[in-house]
Amino acid sequence: MIEVQGLTKRYGPKTAVDGMSFTVHPGRVTGFLGPNGAGKSTTMRMIVGLDHPSAGTATVNGRRYAEHHAPLHEVGALLDAKAVHTGRSARNHLRAMAATHGIGRSRVDEVIDMTGLAPVADKRVGGFSLGMGQRLGIAAALLGDPQVLILDEPVNGLDPEGVLWVRTLARHLASQGRTVFLSSHLMSEMALTADHLIVVGRGKVLADAPVADVVAGATGKVVRVRSPRATELEDLLRRAGAGVVTTEPGLLEVTGRSRSQVGDAAADAGLPLHELTEVGGSLEDAYLQLTAEELEYQSSALDQTTGAFAPTTEGALR
Amino acid sequence: MTTTTRTALPALPEARTSRTNRTRSGDGVTFARVVVAEWAKFTSLRSTTWTLVATVVAMVGVSVLAAWGTTIDAVDAGTGPMNLAQFLGAGYQLGQLSVAVLGVLTITGEYSTGMIRSTFAAVPRRVPVLGAKALVLAGVVALTSLVSLALSYLATMPFHDALGARLDLGDPETLRLTLGVPLYLVAISLLAFGVGVLVRHSAGALTAVIALLLVVENVLMLIPLRVIELISPFLPSTAGRRLLFDQETLTAVDAATSGAHLTPWQGYGVLLAWVAGLLVLGAWLLRRRDA
Numbered sequence: 001m002i003e004v005q006g007l008t009k010r011y012g013p014k015t016a017v018d019g020m021s022f023t024v025h026p027g028r029v030t031g032f033l034g035p036n037g038a039g040k041s042t043t044m045r046m047i048v049g050l051d052h053p054s055a056g057t058a059t060v061n062g063r064r065y066a067e068h069h070a071p072l073h074e075v076g077a078l079l080d081a082k083a084v085h086t087g088r089s090a091r092n093h094l095r096a097m098a099a100t101h102g103i104g105r106s107r108v109d110e111v112i113d114m115t116g117l118a119p120v121a122d123k124r125v126g127g128f129s130l131g132m133g134q135r136l137g138i139a140a141a142l143l144g145d146p147q148v149l150i151l152d153e154p155v156n157g158l159d160p161e162g163v164l165w166v167r168t169l170a171r172h173l174a175s176q177g178r179t180v181f182l183s184s185h186l187m188s189e190m191a192l193t194a195d196h197l198i199v200v201g202r203g204k205v206l207a208d209a210p211v212a213d214v215v216a217g218a219t220g221k222v223v224r225v226r227s228p229r230a231t232e233l234e235d236l237l238r239r240a241g242a243g244v245v246t247t248e249p250g251l252l253e254v255t256g257r258s259r260s261q262v263g264d265a266a267a268d269a270g271l272p273l274h275e276l277t278e279v280g281g282s283l284e285d286a287y288l289q290l291t292a293e294e295l296e297y298q299s300s301a302l303d304q305t306t307g308a309f310a311p312t313t314e315g316a317l318r
Numbered sequence: 319m320t321t322t323t324r325t326a327l328p329a330l331p332e333a334r335t336s337r338t339n340r341t342r343s344g345d346g347v348t349f350a351r352v353v354v355a356e357w358a359k360f361t362s363l364r365s366t367t368w369t370l371v372a373t374v375v376a377m378v379g380v381s382v383l384a385a386w387g388t389t390i391d392a393v394d395a396g397t398g399p400m401n402l403a404q405f406l407g408a409g410y411q412l413g414q415l416s417v418a419v420l421g422v423l424t425i426t427g428e429y430s431t432g433m434i435r436s437t438f439a440a441v442p443r444r445v446p447v448l449g450a451k452a453l454v455l456a457g458v459v460a461l462t463s464l465v466s467l468a469l470s471y472l473a474t475m476p477f478h479d480a481l482g483a484r485l486d487l488g489d490p491e492t493l494r495l496t497l498g499v500p501l502y503l504v505a506i507s508l509l510a511f512g513v514g515v516l517v518r519h520s521a522g523a524l525t526a527v528i529a530l531l532l533v534v535e536n537v538l539m540l541i542p543l544r545v546i547e548l549i550s551p552f553l554p555s556t557a558g559r560r561l562l563f564d565q566e567t568l569t570a571v572d573a574a575t576s577g578a579h580l581t582p583w584q585g586y587g588v589l590l591a592w593v594a595g596l597l598v599l600g601a602w603l604l605r606r607r608d609a
Contacts, residue, residue, distance in 0.1 A: 049442045050435055051608040066442035070346030083435040085363065085427060092362035093436075099355035100347050100440040140436060 006056035031194030076141030086126030130157030226275035377409030421510030512596030558589030
């Protein structure tokens with residue numbers, strides 16, 4: 001369990017993390033989603049005590065990270081794939097890390113096998129690809145067999161097989177009852193991996209909910225209905241209080257009613273239906289909508305010259 | 319899910335039910351373990367091995383050159399028995415440079431590669447890392463200096479008779495000059511380590527240490543300002559080096575300078591005080607700074 005309360009980090013006049021509060025629970029994969037520069041990495045670094053908060057607290061399993069007697073047994077963290085001396089071999093790096101906790105060499109060999117590093121374990125890390133560096137970082141995180149895993153952008157630089165491996169690993173670790181906290185700026189990856197999402201932008205928490213709720217809450221569910229007697233159906237649904245938009249002749253988009261409610265209403269009135277579909281908003285839509293105004297680097301620089309503020313993601317609101 | 323089974327998942331970690339008990343039973347970070355880890359780091363880098371080999375070669379080489387040079391110098395040849403300790407320690411000037419480089423890189427190498435974040439994630443209290451690194455560094459430099467002295471003794475053997483030189487460790491001054499080499503080099507490596515902890519960048523810290531050892535103190539001695547004359551004897555290398563001077567040299571140096579005239583051991587004490595000051599400041603900053 002990770003608990004973050006009012007966590008703030010200021011660098012001079014710039015506030016990187018602005019009063020974040022959230023709890024990451026065991027037994028599920030919690031995604032930490034936000035655009036670059038949203039404060040994800042800084043938050044994770046403060047959780048493991050590398051950066052000092054300007055205000056607020058972060059605890060893991062009830063204590064500040066630095067207060068743990070055996071931190072590697074409590075928390076495994078991949079914060080930066082390059083946090084390794086380039087002149088040392090992967091095996092020697094892991095052995096040195098393990099030695100601080102009296103973890104034996106057999107466990108080092110175990111995590112090397114687990115992460116598929118065996119063929120390169122005795123080569124110097126300086127020659128590693130980004131993907132191999134990520135695997136080494138994950139191996140280091142697993143060394144102490146911790147109950148809490150914090151992985152900052154773990155799929156960065158991995159090939160498709162590696163991405164799948166990380167996804168499976170994260171889900172497997174969560175299924176064992178461990179706390180898995182995983183950051184990414186790739187919403188598609190989060191949709192596949194996470195159970196729960198904490199969406200951040202400009203150092204603030206924008207949403208903290210199960211993946212499905214984030215999607216539904218941000219975009220709303222839409223039921224698409226096709227009927228030869230669409231105008232009658234529209235009147236009927238309007239009178240019942242639903243939101244209805246005619247997108248083309250014979251095609252309605254209904255909000256505020258479930259698919260079954262729309263279907264039942266049509267049947268009661270004896271109106272024929274040719275199509276009845278629930279159009280779920282995608283996580284991508286939800287994410288873009290949530291972060292539209294929080295993006296640090298707007299891609300619509302043109303808007304500033306015309307003076308009109310038009311979020312690039314307006315389409316997602318539809 | 320069929321694709322999942324295809325992926326290489328040789329051995330996903332199994333939940334260990336005994337984990338909690340194991341963690342509670344003192345299976346955590348201890349200073350001794352941090353020392354073992356720092357030793358493992360130190361010995362698993364090729365650069366440290368090469369730096370140590372270079373130190374030994376340089377120190378032995380200078381000893382041999384000094385001994386050989388003296389034997390062919392007719393003027394000195396007839397001045398009676400000479401103290402061999404002078405020749406064995408002759409390479410300290412060169413040796414101090416390479417152990418200073420080693421001291422600086424011990425810590426700045428971790429900052430430049432990002433390793434420091436892994437180190438502090440494993441030992442979040444941080445100060446034990448500083449202590450363990452200093453201990454490993456001091457031990458390795460002491461051993462390297464002793465090896466250099468022993469090899470210098472062997473390598474200068476062909477000249478011992480010609481020099482009329484002997485090594486009488488029962489003589490207090492000879493013992494001081496001999497043991498002074500490892501003591502001085504250990505202190506210099508720790509001084510450089512302390513500067514590395516403060517500066518954190520390899521190039522900056524190396525420049526600062528080498529400038530201090532080779533340039534600043536020597537240049538200051540030439541400036542006839544009263545303030546500088548008062549301060550100069552207490553600068554780290556000026557003070558510490560007195561441990562390596564025989565009585566004749568000490569008298570000559572004191573005649574040429576005003577200001578305080580420290581005894582060899584007082585001088586070494588001043589150097590150690592500099593080291594302690596730097597490391598205490600370093601430890602304080604280490605805890606406060608973001609890694």
